[in-house]
Each structure stands twice: as C-alpha cells, then as structure tokens.
Amino acid sequence: MGRVMRGRALTAAVVMVAGSLAATGVTGHGDAAEAATVNRTLLSDGFSGDRGDRPDGDVWAAADGRRSVAALDGEGRLALHSVLRTGETFPQAYGRAEARIKVWRRDGAWRALGVLDDEGRVPAGSVETLDSDRVDGDDFHTYTIDWTPTTLTWSLDGRKVLRFTRAEKGEPLMFVLNLASGGYYSNGMLVDWVTVRTPVQVDAAKWKAFTAYRAGQLVEYRKVVYRVREAHTSLPGWQPDLVPALFGKA
Structure with missing residues (x-):
C-alpha cells in the first residue's frame, strides 16, 4: 500500500509541477535527439x-x-x-x-x-x-x-x-x-x-531537469536509454534511474 501511495503522490506532483512550469514558459522537449543503442x-x-x-x-x-x-x-x-x-x-x-x-x-x-x-x-x-x-x-x-x-x-x-x-x-x-x-x-x-x-540504433533525447517529456519518448541518461512511462515535466532529482514510475529501460 505504501508503494502505491508514493506512486500516486509522485503522479500528483508531476501534474502540479508540469502545470506550474508550463505557466512560466518552461515547456521544452529536451536536447535534440541523438542516436543511441x-x-x-x-x-x-x-x-x-x-x-x-x-x-x-x-x-x-x-x-x-x-x-x-x-x-x-x-x-x-x-x-x-x-x-x-x-x-x-x-x-x-x-x-x-x-x-x-x-x-x-x-x-x-x-x-x-x-x-x-x-x-x-x-x-x-x-x-x-x-x-x-x-x-x-x-x-x-x-x-x-x-x-x-x-x-x-x-x-x-x-x-x-x-x-x-x-x-x-x-x-x-x-x-x-x-x-x-x-x-x-x-x-x-x-x-x-x-x-x-x-x-x-534509436533517437533518444538527453535527460535534463525542467524539461517536458511525453509518454513513449526515448530519453538517454548516463548511456542508458529509457522510455517515458507518463507525461511530466522533470525536476532536479527526477533522473530516470531514480523514478521508475516515470521511466522504464527501453
């Protein structure tokens, strides 16, 4: 139950942060995609x-x-x-x-x-x-x-x-x-x-904070490629290897 509640809390935080960052104009989709294996x-x-x-x-x-x-x-x-x-x-x-x-x-x-x-x-x-x-x-x-x-x-x-x-x-x-x-x-x-x-070989964007990611997008972090599970705008500390609710290995 605790894990489920943390997942729901994280999802709620994603929605709130995405909305607030969009209001301030931070809505980019990351660096240009690069080829990754x-x-x-x-x-x-x-x-x-x-x-x-x-x-x-x-x-x-x-x-x-x-x-x-x-x-x-x-x-x-x-x-x-x-x-x-x-x-x-x-x-x-x-x-x-x-x-x-x-x-x-x-x-x-x-x-x-x-x-x-x-x-x-x-x-x-x-x-x-x-x-x-x-x-x-x-x-x-x-x-x-x-x-x-x-x-x-x-x-x-x-x-x-x-x-x-x-x-x-x-x-x-x-x-x-x-x-x-x-x-x-x-x-x-x-x-x-x-x-x-x-x-x-696939095209994958480099992960970075304060970036809007869409579901299904491929993101590279520390030479590992992840697939975005849920649309969100990233914050510091939300690296793909730390938030499995948002990223899964491709």
Whole structure:
C-alpha cells in the first residue's frame, strides 16, 4: 500500500509541477535527439501455462521434424526430453541469445543452447575452447551466445567457454535447446526462460531537469536509454534511474 501511495503522490506532483512550469514558459522537449543503442527483444519466453501444456508452437518446433517431447511444468518452466529449436531464424548481424537451464552435461563442443543455420544444419566453422563448461545438473545455469557476422561466443554464467568462427559470414541462425552430449542423452532438461535480443540504433533525447517529456519518448541518461512511462515535466532529482514510475529501460 505504501508503494502505491508514493506512486500516486509522485503522479500528483508531476501534474502540479508540469502545470506550474508550463505557466512560466518552461515547456521544452529536451536536447535534440541523438542516436543511441538499445537492445530490441526478438524472442522472450518464460514458459507460463498449465502443467502438461505444450510450448508455444509459433515460437518452437521439433529440430528433427518429429514430434518434440516437451511440456510446461505449470511453474514457469519447460520440461524437455528432445531437441527443440526456435520456429524462426534470426538474420540480424549482431545479437545475444540467453537461456536459464538446468541439465547435467559433460565437457564437449555441444551446448545446451545451440545453433543451426537457416536450413536446420550445424553451421560450418572452427571451434576454439576457452574454458570448461561442465555442469552437474543440480542447479540452473545461464547459457549465452553472443553473435556477430563472423563469430559466435558461448558463455556459461558470464564466463566465456567457447568461440566459433563462422565459415559463412552472417548467415541466419536458429537457436536450439539441446540435450545431446557426445552421443549420449541426459535424463532431461528444465528451461526457466529464453530470450533473443539484437542491438538497434534509436533517437533518444538527453535527460535534463525542467524539461517536458511525453509518454513513449526515448530519453538517454548516463548511456542508458529509457522510455517515458507518463507525461511530466522533470525536476532536479527526477533522473530516470531514480523514478521508475516515470521511466522504464527501453
């Protein structure tokens, strides 16, 4: 209740201050917009749904053409017993795919979060092992793939473990939830969430005090881009990172 009341009080203050500043002629919309980089979400699945439901067929497909063995567990996770890939390919030149996964696996070139080309094949290229990626399957771990036109870099819980140099520069990619390890299969995989994002250039105004901002406007503050949630006129101390009622990260 206290948080709700503070939010209402802040909104009321915004309306009063905006009106008073408008009366004094302070109604600018900030500095001229400048190009800034934000991460645009291409895929985000938290696997919400009832126990036993199948994963979203518009997002996921069986990697080998057969019916996948996968179902939601009713607690926001996907229980997986076969290979599952994204239903679409991603042609963007740069991006990041991430998944929070619980699965037992040994060291090896395969990844719990893997890649295929746009024809469903393993891409051609060369592999460089950077560190061990062995996990025991008792806990969830975050698997990340950062891709560029020429390389893919895998990380495990923020630690780089594999670099792949692509033979075909910039070919589109599919992402795969993969149980196979050196010709063997684990007892199953639990997936908490999967996201795929790509960086894009947007026009964002520099934040400053005593400035009128409109809902939906992009504002940059300390190299982070925010989206204005509610029209208001800013005051000192109302920086985007301090007033989540007014700004959300873009």
